[in-house]
Amino acid sequence: MTETPPTPSESKAQVGLFVTCPVDLVRPSIGFASATLLERAGCEVHVPPQSCCGQVAFNNGQPEEARALAWNIVQQFERYDYVVLPSGSCGGTMKTHYPELFDEYDPRRKAVKAFCEKVYELTTFLTDVLDYSPAQTALDLSAQSVTYHDSCGGLRELNIKQQPRTLLKRCANLDVTEMQDTDVCCGFGGTFCVKYSDVSNRMVSNKVDNIRRSGASMVLGGDLSCLLNIAGRLQRLEPDNPNRVQVRHIAEVLAGELNTPAIGEHSPALEKGE
Numbered sequence: 001m002t003e004t005p006p007t008p009s010e011s012k013a014q015v016g017l018f019v020t021c022p023v024d025l026v027r028p029s030i031g032f033a034s035a036t037l038l039e040r041a042g043c044e045v046h047v048p049p050q051s052c053c054g055q056v057a058f059n060n061g062q063p064e065e066a067r068a069l070a071w072n073i074v075q076q077f078e079r080y081d082y083v084v085l086p087s088g089s090c091g092g093t094m095k096t097h098y099p100e101l102f103d104e105y106d107p108r109r110k111a112v113k114a115f116c117e118k119v120y121e122l123t124t125f126l127t128d129v130l131d132y133s134p135a136q137t138a139l140d141l142s143a144q145s146v147t148y149h150d151s152c153g154g155l156r157e158l159n160i161k162q163q164p165r166t167l168l169k170r171c172a173n174l175d176v177t178e179m180q181d182t183d184v185c186c187g188f189g190g191t192f193c194v195k196y197s198d199v200s201n202r203m204v205s206n207k208v209d210n211i212r213r214s215g216a217s218m219v220l221g222g223d224l225s226c227l228l229n230i231a232g233r234l235q236r237l238e239p240d241n242p243n244r245v246q247v248r249h250i251a252e253v254l255a256g257e258l259n260t261p262a263i264g265e266h267s268p269a270l271e272k273g274e
Contacts, residue, residue, distance in 0.1 A: 012044040013130075016080035018073070018094075020087045021052050022224040027263065030224060033255035034086045034122055040255075041132040048076045055093040058101070059190055067101040071108060074098075074115045082129070083119045086251045088154015089223045091121040096157050121154055122251060123163040123222060133170045138256030141174040147216035148176045148250075149207065149230065150183045151223040164222060164250050171254045179214040181206070188229040204233045211245055218246040220253060224263075231264030 015038050019031045035045045054069035073094070077083045085091050095116050102109040126132040146168075154160035161183075168174040187193060187203025207230060211219050221227045231247035238244045246262035 012042060014079070014081045015043040015045050016077040016083045017045050017047050018050055018053070018077070018083055018085035018090070019047065020085055020090045020224070022228070023086060026228065027224055027249065029257065029260050030086050030249045030251050033249075033251040033257050034084070036255045036257070037122070037126065037132075037251060038084060040134065041126060041130050043082075043130075046080060048080075050076060053090045053093050054101075055090060056190060058093060058097055063101055070094075070098045070101055070112070074108075074112055077115065078111065081118065082125065083115070084122055084125045085119075086122045086249065087223050087225075088121045088151050088158050088160050089225060090153075091119060092153040092157030095119040121158055121160055121222065123167055123254075124158060124160055126254075127163040127166050132167070137173050138171050138254065139258065141168075141172040141253070144174070144218065145177045145214070145216045146174055146218045146220060147179045147211060147214045148182060149179075149186060149211075149219055149221040149226060151221055151226045152185050152189070154222055155183055160222065164220070167254055168220075168250070171256075177214050177216050179210040179216070179219075181210055186226045186229050188226050190225070193229065201233075204229050208233045208237065216245060218248060218262075220248055220250045222250050224249055227263050231262070235264050 017031070017035055017038065023030045038045045050073060051069055053073065054066035057065040057069065083094070098112050098116055099109070102112045120129060148164060150161060165176050168176060184207070185203055186207045187200040189200070193200035211230070219230065221230075227247050227249060234244050234247065247264055248258070248262055252258065252260070
């Protein structure tokens with residue numbers, strides 16, 4: 001998708017939305033929900049051409065490939081006031097690891113560091129930068145028991161913990177029912193789940209056990225990759241249970257968009273070929 005560079009607006013923050021590969025390829029509704037939230041918060045949202053953030057290459061010892069991807073993204077987003085993305089994992093890579101790819105003798109380093117300073121994960125941007133509070137709640141989930149999974153990248157690299165919980169209270173009148181070990185890895189870890197599949201499977205099984213023991217009817221998170229892993233395990237354990245725990249990205253809930261099937265659930269429209 002290519003768009004014309006924005007005309008600067010004095011009244012609205014110009015936000016470049018970095019969609020991420022998993023959202024683009026698997027769950028585009030998260031991207032649309034993120035744009036909706038940012039617009040409600042008073043931002044002007046743009047979606048410039050983009051690619052993988054380079055996390056896979058970086059984590060697998062391919063710095064040249066990661067550097068090329070990083071520099072392309074820095075150039076594509078340089079005109080915006082902020083770069084916002086619905087992922088603590090990709091956000092952690094961009095904000096904390098991009099500078100490692102460009103040493104002090106690289107003439108691009110200054111531009112990269114300036115880029116990193118304006119990168120924010122979605123819930124952090126809405127709370128810490130905009131202090132967003134809707135005029136009225138998008139939906140009322142006060143009667144439901146909902147738990148939250150704190151993904152590793154967002155928690156440990158970007159200090160994302162209270163931000164999503166604050167927004168859930170403001171936007172959905174929801175107090176999170178905390179599960180045991182909410183901050184323990186779900187076992188996905190990118191290629192970790194491929195290289196160490198047995199360990200990964202045990203970790204996601206433990207995570208799912210904690211989710212079910214919490215009594216929650218829905219589990220939320222800020223990283224689609226983790227949520228796909230959790231939803232996959234839930235589905236394998238209870239393939240025929242229509243009332244198994246729903247798995248959703250927090251952006252969809254904050255935007256009040258619960259009409260789409262939960263992550264891992266079948267879409268009636270797709271089954272009919274619509």
